[in-house]
Amino acid sequence: MMPDKLKMTVTISFFLLFTFQLLAPGNTMLVVVDSQPVEPYRQLIQAIGMVETGKDTMAYNPIENATGYFQIRLIRLEDFNVRTGSNYTQSDLFNYEISEKIFLYYASLIGPYDFEQIARNWNGSGPLTTYYWEQVKKLL
Secondary structure (H helix, E strand, O other), rough: OHHHHHHHHHHHHHHHHHHHOOOEEEOOOOOOOOOOOOOOOOHHHHHHHHHHHHHOOOOOOEEEEEEEEEEEEEEHHHHHHHOOOOOHHHHHHHHHHHHHHHHHHHHHHOOOOOOOHHHHHHHHOOHHHHHHHHHHOOOO
16 A cells, blocks of 8 residues: 555646646747837937937037037047947047947946936036036936
């Protein structure tokens, strides 16, 4: 005669085996769902664009020699080219996709969860970056 624990285990095993056999056949259809990409910087990009240029991709500031939607200065462009092996020119900065690529490169060095640090670093250094952040924060 079998011990009670073993009897119970065997009974449960048979029950589960037959229960699974009674289930309807599985669905073999594959469903592909088009999902939206994760864009952690989208709100920040919009806010910085408003503060910098009113979202004008063709903006140019001759005083700072800053170009495009993000008002990228030559020194930042040169730094980006050196770091990434790119060869963009100042006129390329009127192209939103290229300017966004440069912005996202620097933003990603900080990470997507510190908008204040990203915005302040984007603006430069010093106490004026606090005012800049306040302007950006209002638009987030």
